[in-house]
Amino acid sequence: METEKDESKMSVKEKILYTLLGLGGVIGLTWWGTKKVKGAIENKAEGKSFSEGTPETYAKQIKMAFENDGYFGTDTKALRSTLIAIKSKSELKKVFDAYTKEFHKNMYKQMSDELQLTEYNEMLQIMQGKPEKDGKVPYLAQYNAWAKRLKAAFDKTYAFIPGTDEEAIKAVFTEIPTQTAFVNVGKVYNKLYNTNLITALKSELEFYEYNDYMKIITSKPKK
Numbered sequence: 001m002e003t004e005k006d007e008s009k010m011s012v013k014e015k016i017l018y019t020l021l022g023l024g025g026v027i028g029l030t031w032w033g034t035k036k037v038k039g040a041i042e043n044k045a046e047g048k049s050f051s052e053g054t055p056e057t058y059a060k061q062i063k064m065a066f067e068n069d070g071y072f073g074t075d076t077k078a079l080r081s082t083l084i085a086i087k088s089k090s091e092l093k094k095v096f097d098a099y100t101k102e103f104h105k106n107m108y109k110q111m112s113d114e115l116q117l118t119e120y121n122e123m124l125q126i127m128q129g130k131p132e133k134d135g136k137v138p139y140l141a142q143y144n145a146w147a148k149r150l151k152a153a154f155d156k157t158y159a160f161i162p163g164t165d166e167e168a169i170k171a172v173f174t175e176i177p178t179q180t181a182f183v184n185v186g187k188v189y190n191k192l193y194n195t196n197l198i199t200a201l202k203s204e205l206e207f208y209e210y211n212d213y214m215k216i217i218t219s220k221p222k223k
Helices: 002-048 055-070 076-085 089-103 107-114 117-128 139-154 166-175 179-193 197-204 207-218
Strands: none
Touching: 055 076, 055 089, 055 107, 076 117, 076 166, 089 107, 107 117, 117 139, 139 166, 139 179, 139 197, 166 207, 179 197, 179 207, 197 207
């Protein structure tokens, strides 16, 4: 009788053991399958990132700007250039989705973590100044975005020391298409900040820098 009880107990133990092993196998297979699917998505996105102008390429470039070849800080010049190249808010949404798929992080959250407030405000205005779909931005919205980007450039700090982001100013001046558009940006700037744009530029830049940047504007058509 005692032997039969022991055999019965062993049988229950074995059943429990086999059940646990079975569950472990299912969990392991599920984990392996999830990892394989995730890896396939990443590989597909990585493959698309070799094609110029795709959302996956832009996502990769943004990630590389954050990493900055291992140097401290973010490559704001590369980030700015990439964001400017994105044509519309709808394309920007695709870049955001591609970034999430490939790197499993929120692109905007990482951007806010990586940048100073003034830098983030500049990048935000680059993104907000785009049309909903491919096409032209309404003039007033574009003037508003350029004015806010210039203010962000003027408010730049370096380790709490006030400074100026000359590259950000140059980027705006390069984008402004005509001398008339520049005058209109000045009007919007004055309305937003109650400050003359030319006066602000002269106070932020060295004399030679101011002349060099104004040559960018005066070399453009009047209208």
